[in-house]
Amino acid sequence: MTAAAVEDDPHYKWIALSNTTLGMLIATINSSIVLIALPDIFKGINLNPLTPSNTSYLLWMMMGFLVVTAVLVVSFGRLGDMYGRARMYNMGFAVFTVSSIFLAITWFDGPAAAIWLIVWRVIQGVGGAFLMANSSAILTDAFPARQRGLAMGINGVAAIAGSFLGLLIGGVLAPIQWHFIFLVSVPFGVIGTVWAYLKLRDTGVRTKAKMDWWGNLTFAVGLIAILIALTYGIQPYGDSDMGWANPWVLAGLIGGVAVLAVFMVIETRIDSPLFDLSLFKSRSFSAGNAANLMASIGRGGLQFILIIWLQGIWLPQHGYDYSQTPLWAGIYMVPMTVGFLLTAPVSGALSDRLGTKWFTTLGMLITAGTFVALIALPVDFSYPWFAVILLINGVGMGLFASPNRAEVMNSLPAHARGSGAGMMTTFQNAAMVLSIGVFFSLMIAGLSEHLPDAMYSGLTANGLPADQASHISNLPTVGVLFAAFLGYNPIKELLAGTGGGPGVDVNHLTGLDFFPHLISDPFADGLSAAFTFALVCCVLGAVFSLFTDSKPAALTENAVDSEPHRESVGDELAATAAAASGEAPSELVD
Numbered sequence: 001m002t003a004a005a006v007e008d009d010p011h012y013k014w015i016a017l018s019n020t021t022l023g024m025l026i027a028t029i030n031s032s033i034v035l036i037a038l039p040d041i042f043k044g045i046n047l048n049p050l051t052p053s054n055t056s057y058l059l060w061m062m063m064g065f066l067v068v069t070a071v072l073v074v075s076f077g078r079l080g081d082m083y084g085r086a087r088m089y090n091m092g093f094a095v096f097t098v099s100s101i102f103l104a105i106t107w108f109d110g111p112a113a114a115i116w117l118i119v120w121r122v123i124q125g126v127g128g129a130f131l132m133a134n135s136s137a138i139l140t141d142a143f144p145a146r147q148r149g150l151a152m153g154i155n156g157v158a159a160i161a162g163s164f165l166g167l168l169i170g171g172v173l174a175p176i177q178w179h180f181i182f183l184v185s186v187p188f189g190v191i192g193t194v195w196a197y198l199k200l201r202d203t204g205v206r207t208k209a210k211m212d213w214w215g216n217l218t219f220a221v222g223l224i225a226i227l228i229a230l231t232y233g234i235q236p237y238g239d240s241d242m243g244w245a246n247p248w249v250l251a252g253l254i255g256g257v258a259v260l261a262v263f264m265v266i267e268t269r270i271d272s273p274l275f276d277l278s279l280f281k282s283r284s285f286s287a288g289n290a291a292n293l294m295a296s297i298g299r300g301g302l303q304f305i306l307i308i309w310l311q312g313i314w315l316p317q318h319g320y321d322y323s324q325t326p327l328w329a330g331i332y333m334v335p336m337t338v339g340f341l342l343t344a345p346v347s348g349a350l351s352d353r354l355g356t357k358w359f360t361t362l363g364m365l366i367t368a369g370t371f372v373a374l375i376a377l378p379v380d381f382s383y384p385w386f387a388v389i390l391l392i393n394g395v396g397m398g399l400f401a402s403p404n405r406a407e408v409m410n411s412l413p414a415h416a417r418g419s420g421a422g423m424m425t426t427f428q429n430a431a432m433v434l435s436i437g438v439f440f441s442l443m444i445a446g447l448s449e450h451l452p453d454a455m456y457s458g459l460t461a462n463g464l465p466a467d468q469a470s471h472i473s474n475l476p477t478v479g480v481l482f483a484a485f486l487g488y489n490p491i492k493e494l495l496a497g498t499g500g501g502p503g504v505d506v507n508h509l510t511g512l513d514f515f516p517h518l519i520s521d522p523f524a525d526g527l528s529a530a531f532t533f534a535l536v537c538c539v540l541g542a543v544f545s546l547f548t549d550s551k552p553a554a555l556t557e558n559a560v561d562s563e564p565h566r567e568s569v570g571d572e573l574a575a576t577a578a579a580a581s582g583e584a585p586s587e588l589v590d
Helices: 003-008 012-044 052-083 085-104 110-142 145-173 186-199 213-233 247-267 277-281 283-300 302-317 325-332 334-354 357-376 383-410 414-461 466-473 477-485 490-498 514-545 569-581
Strands: none
Touching: 012 052, 012 085, 012 110, 012 145, 012 186, 012 302, 012 325, 052 085, 052 110, 052 213, 052 414, 052 477, 085 110, 085 186, 110 145, 110 383, 110 414, 145 325, 145 334, 145 383, 213 247, 213 414, 277 283, 277 414, 283 302, 283 357, 283 383, 283 414, 283 514, 302 325, 302 414, 302 477, 302 514, 325 334, 325 383, 334 357, 334 383, 357 383, 357 514, 383 414, 383 514, 414 466, 414 477, 414 514, 490 514
16 A cells, blocks of 8 residues: 555554554553552562562562663664554564463472563563554654544543553452463554554654664663663662662663763764754754653552552551552542543544643643642542542643654654654653652651661560661661552561560451551651652643643644645655646645
């Protein structure tokens, strides 16, 4: 099928949208399904999350996928520009499906099983990078400018909805058999791979260029060094609750920044750079990416913090057994998904007609307001208020996400849509890892200041000998935090190693009331710090959004414009077809 034939086919754009939406849906479901299923995975492979040596396994199961996609997505977007976006997208679907099969057939126990899962999650991230880098470019090629906001909105709804559907699906399947959480995506992956191979076509401009190997190498080394340093910075080091003073962490951060500086120099001196820095001359591209970066940092760690809040404190306080908290945490976070689903498609469609600037700015300000409300909310909150805040938070994110994505993609020249989309996704995924590191660091800092004293006082008041209470209360804060995140009762796990003793009220200490109330006040300090940081990021995102130079796509699509990024896909394809036939281009009807 030629490009002109695709443009004449009124159904192709919907085929492209439905397939890329399925790809984003299963990619994001697999990201969050692991998040909620980690308690059953750790139990299934016989790993104790409170053992310090197992902390790195936990972190890499959570963050390995994000790190890989952040590193590779720009390169894979560039490959899409060079060799065909649909071809690279098809490859991503296939890799993602094969890795899901190998994840589902894990038969090891202990650290060997954890390493197997991490390796295949990394490979799954490679497939996810192909999908993420090229899905936006495929949609931009397939849809005229006046409909791109709607298409991006629907695709974005799938991405966000998948992250919350994964929580529910994982909460249901993991207690039955944790292998099912990976197996469930296999049939959809097979269908999506075959469907993409048969139906998707490359309709955009393909750029013939050499691969920027030095740029790829320095970018990968620099970004990996920084992201790994962030990952290990939140782990204990020596007598400290965190590892920011660890020489290896400092070396990773400083060395990573230095290598990225070398990468930027390389990109200014070669003909076909991995990062086309000239794209940043567009105010919409620069400001839109800056706003997206701030939004991703601000909300990236939110899901983790809310899960810890619900699983480790609020749900046990309200009578939910720790074995049930992962599922109910996913259910109680549904209002955020509902808010996003209500506004993302609508804001995307309206921004096509009205412009993006005020949607993105308002969305960020609304999201910032919800962080103010979360700071004011008591740790033992009334759920209706919590649900309303999450609903409004989802509304704010929905108002921002689709118009922002459409704004950035519309600012790109046709030949750079794959690499431009990859750059946008890299900023977003790297920001997510950075956000998780910052959120966890702030939470650990807040908890470590008061939690040891609170634990010691609480344990000794309930009859535990001072030496045992001192031992338990001085264990790394990150272990207690991750235990709560995984739905474990950390006091029960810790007392199992000490044996309690005469006069110790074990039932009270290991029940649903003691630990949640014990951690509430220290946890509130961490929440306040983390949400204040998120608030500042969202306000900055709103400020950057004001500097985008958006015009309604419906008004600019057919206008005469000397800038190549304002030319519609229909105009591009019409010109290509006319050049091939020797005729003057005629207006194509969408």
